Amino acid sequence: xxxxxxxxxxxxxxxxxxxxxxxxxxxxxxxxxxxxxxxxxxxxxxxxxxxxxxxxxxxxxxxxxxxxxxxxxxxxxxxxxxxxxxxxxxxxxxxxxxxxxxxxxxxxxxxxxxxxxxxxxxxxxxxxxxxxxxxxxxxxxxxxxxxxxxxxxxxxxxxxxxxxxxxxxxxxxxxxxxxxxxxxxxxxxxxxxxxxxxxxxxxxxxxxxxxxxxxxxxxxxxxxxxxxxxxxxxxxxxxxxxxxxxxxxxxxxxxxxxxxxxxxxxxxxxxxxxxxxxxxxxxxxxxxxxxxxxxxxxxxxxxxxxxxxxxxxxxxxxxxxxxxxxxxxxxxxxxxxxxxxxxxxxxxxxxxxxxxxxxxxxxxxxxxxxxxxxxxxxxxxxxxxxxxxxxxxxxxxxxxxxxxxxxxxx
Numbered sequence: 001x002x003x004x005x006x007x008x009x010x011x012x013x014x015x016x017x018x019x020x021x022x023x024x025x026x027x028x029x030x031x032x033x034x035x036x037x038x039x040x041x042x043x044x045x046x047x048x049x050x051x052x053x054x055x056x057x058x059x060x061x062x063x064x065x066x067x068x069x070x071x072x073x074x075x076x077x078x079x080x081x082x083x084x085x086x087x088x089x090x091x092x093x094x095x096x097x098x099x100x101x102x103x104x105x106x107x108x109x110x111x112x113x114x115x116x117x118x119x120x121x122x123x124x125x126x127x128x129x130x131x132x133x134x135x136x137x138x139x140x141x142x143x144x145x146x147x148x149x150x151x152x153x154x155x156x157x158x159x160x161x162x163x164x165x166x167x168x169x170x171x172x173x174x175x176x177x178x179x180x181x182x183x184x185x186x187x188x189x190x191x192x193x194x195x196x197x198x199x200x201x202x203x204x205x206x207x208x209x210x211x212x213x214x215x216x217x218x219x220x221x222x223x224x225x226x227x228x229x230x231x232x233x234x235x236x237x238x239x240x241x242x243x244x245x246x247x248x249x250x251x252x253x254x255x256x257x258x259x260x261x262x263x264x265x266x267x268x269x270x271x272x273x274x275x276x277x278x279x280x281x282x283x284x285x286x287x288x289x290x291x292x293x294x295x296x297x298x299x300x301x302x303x304x305x306x307x308x309x310x311x312x313x314x315x316x317x318x319x320x321x322x323x324x325x326x327x328x329x330x331x332x333x334x335x336x337x338x339x340x341x342x343x344x345x346x347x348x349x350x351x352x353x354x355x356x357x358x359x360x361x362x363x364x365x366x367x368x369x370x371x372x373x374x375x376x377x378x379x380x381x382x383x384x385x386x387x388x389x390x391x392x393x394x395x396x397x398x399x400x401x402x403x404x405x406x407x408x409x410x
Contacts, residue, residue, distance in 0.1 A: 001284065053285070055098070062095045066108050073115045078123050078187040081116060087191035089153045093360045103350045104250060110149045110236065113142070113157075117238040120184040123142035128177050135177060137164030139248070140239035143196060147234035148306060149322040150352065154359045154370045157185065158231070159238070161204035162248050179206060196231065199307055209312050209406045214255045218262050226265050229256060233310045236321045257314045266314060269403055270307040270398060276300030276391040283376055294373040297358065301351045301391060302372070309344075323348050334405060344397055347390035354387065 029048065034042035058285055069088045073081055075335065089109075096105045117140055125135060130279070144158040145151055166174045182199035185192040198204045205213060217225035230251050237245030256262050267372075278284055286292050309326050313319040316335055319326040324345060331341040354374060362370040378382060 025087075047173075058230075059095075059099060061171045062091060064097075066095070066112075068109070070112050070115050073112065075117055075122065076119055076186055077339045078120065081123075082187060084111075085116065085153075090374065092362070093356070093363055095357050095362055100331055100353060102349055102356060105356055106150050106322070106352075107154070109147070109151050109326065113146060113151055113325075114238050116188060116190070118240075120188055121181065121239055124177065124180045128180065135163075138162070138239070138246045139237065140198070141245055141248070142236045142238050143231050143234060144193075147321070148237045148309075152356065152359055153189075153191065154362065155191070157190050158193045159185070159198060159203070160196065160232075161198035162210060162245070163204060165206060169255070170172055193355075203229075207251070208349055210248070211251065211255065214252060218255070222260055226262060228268070229262060230266060230310070233314055234306075234321070242337060253314060253317075257317065261312060261363045263405070264309075266311050268401060270304070270311050273307055273398075275302040275304070275395050276299055277388070277395065284375070286373070291371070291373045293377075294375050297351070297354060297374055298372040301394065303400060304354060305347060305351060305394050308394070308401050311401050312404070315401075328372070330387040340396070340400060343389075343393040346386075347393040347397075350386045350390040 006373070022226070027042070032038055035046050038044040038047070065230055066088065069084055073084050073088075078083065092105060092108055095101075095108075121138075121140070128135070141147070141160050141162065141163045142151070143160060145155040146157055151157070162176075163179065179197040181193060182197050196203050202213075211215045214229060218227050225305065233256070235249045235252075237249075256266075267329065274284070276284055286294050286296065306323070309319075309323055312330060312335065313326060316333060319329050327341050327344045327348070328338075330336045330344075336344070355372060358372055358374055362404065376387070379387060
């Protein structure tokens with residue numbers, strides 16, 4: 001069913017997308033009944049009703065189990081948390097396999113990550129001196145996929161810290177705390193980034209230190225510095241306090257958005273990301289190596305799409321964390337029309353649905369990493385068409401970002 005942002009009100013049955021889905025479903029049922037392949041019409045309808053009831057019960061049971069795991073993750077040891085982490089994501093991927101809901105996957109995933117972060121920090125603090133400087137004021141913020149509320153266990157978890165004042169004489173003790181925190185995430189089963197982590201002094205600091213770091217990076221105008229600044233666009237607060245983290249996000253984005261060189265660099269980097277569709281309208285497939293004949297979903301689909309939304313967040317002004325929420329806000333602000341907003345939302349669901357499907361296959365194979373390379377030959381004709389349309393939409397979205405920015409410069 002298409003996701004329509006033009007729908008008004010909370011009654012899903014009144015949405016055009018729901019009406020279209022119901023009409024098509026009804027027509028399909030009538031055609032199946034007329035074919036006689038599934039017994040009488042009454043037998044077909046009774047079987048369908050039973051299957052729907054079973055799906056509803058399975059959904060409710062799995063959601064209940066997932067929510068119970070989230071609650072259990074509070075106040076447990078790191079060993080217990082690692083077990084819950086494994087159990088949670090095995091069940092969550094199973095839910096995705098049955099219901100194909102990217103939204104449900106990411107919403108539940110980020111809820112678990114927030115609760116797990118609280119438990120990890122609690123464990124580390126319990127094993128640290130209560131007098132350790134700065135720990136009463138720390139805020140842990142996710143960047144990257146988790147910063148866009150699109151976290152999965154196959155992502156590298158990028159974390160930064162904002163903390164209170166730490167005197168030079170207290171620095172060694174605080175360094176130890178940050179190292180223990182990094183190790184805590186690893187012990188709990190998370191694939192934490194080896195670079196973008198509070199263990200690295202470059203990715204932690206007081207609000208004033210972060211502000212100075214951003215201003216100095218913009219002043220240098222060097223590629224690596226600008227890339228690091230761009231990482232700060234997508235932020236999701238994982239630990240205490242939310243209001244403080246929101247204020248921090250607004251201040252960082254304000255610094256970046258008010259510096260033309262930084263925004264121009266963002267636009268250039270977004271525009272330079274490769275398209276997944278060739279000039280003759282074909283998918284760009286790998287020509288050699290172990291991935292020959294496959295499509296690099298991350299490089300040609302997910303990254304260009306995320307980059308475009310991140311740039312829009314900067315030039316529009318502090319959009320929400322999640323992609324779906326950002327698209328809805330862009331529509332409300334009049335930055336995109338209904339048609340483009342719906343293309344963006346459908347593209348997000350298609351691209352991330354394929355991403356989670358590839359990760360599910362990796363999980364079932366016992367693989368600890370996922371290259372996000374898909375074989376288009378394994379896609380149904382309908383899904384291949386949706387996939388191609390999503391990639392075409394990404395190119396349209398990137399051009400639209402450039403148009404919006406040009407209008408702001410004029």
